[in-house]
Amino acid sequence: MTEFLKPKVYASKCLGFCACWWNGTTIFSDFIEMIKPFVKFVTHCPEVEIGLGSPRKFIRIVMENGVKRFVQPATDRDLTDIMKEYITTTIESLGVIDGFILRENSPSCSIERVKYYHGRDRASSIADTGPGLFAEAILNEYHNYPIESDGRLRNRKIREEFLTQIFLLSSLRHVMRSQHIKSLIDFHSENKYLIMTYGQKYVNKLGRIVSNAERKQVEEIMLEYWDTLLPAIADGRKRSSTTNVFSKIFGYFSDSLTREEKKYFLHRLEEYRTGRVPLSLVRELLRLWMLRFDDEYIRRQSIFEPYPQELEELADFGEYKKEQTKRD
């Protein structure tokens, strides 16, 4: 089993860390509960930290002359300046973060679909929606980073992608701290097939950086690698690229398989390609053969275990609770 470093993840504080949601409650997120043992969380509540307390009267974003104002209709307070100051200071202090989980339905933290209003009180919302004030700043500052809402993370595919990205970035950060070019070469080699699922062109591009034909300084190469990998993975894995990768890996074993085994795998691969079965099903078949045939190069590929296996097995929260009960 691979040893994983804990990625640093920012989460909205109301997501199970504090009773600071506007009505004085906390919001349960099964995903956050599941990943707690595997990541290092940094949490904040912008609205409480600007002094609004909990519970508090609701806030809304009002458009005034094309500018977003952050107001509390019940008290007629305009909190735009204090919130903007808070955002600047908080973002400066965050430093390196591998991913963000932000609360949906919040004028501060939502990454999308926040209603913007015409006026401070009883005015109708305008057709446009967008991110909350704090989330907007995070989306700009941490462009291309894995940034998700607790709502979107209820989707299994989005969970898998988020986990894959935060563990990949955390592992690269570790390599960058080492400042050893050998570590970067190993990282590239071990993640080759995983990165290929985002597109073959990225593997080629990153490979050229690692080969360092221009004899650049290690620090410069590491930064270039990071700046290339981040946007490469931002749009998520492509089903067509992933199908090709599985097919290539299958090529390592196919000579040793029976006709029936080959037929079964190709049938499952086609089902994955057309969206009828999840990625994990095909990957598990390949993992079994990886273990059986013990090919050193293939065994080291992170595509077989992009994040801790416990998280894969516990992708469904019902299973997680059962596991926890068994352990207690």
Ligand code: SF4
């Ligand atoms: S959504 Fe953001 S501002 Fe609202 S309670 Fe949660 S952490 Fe605080």
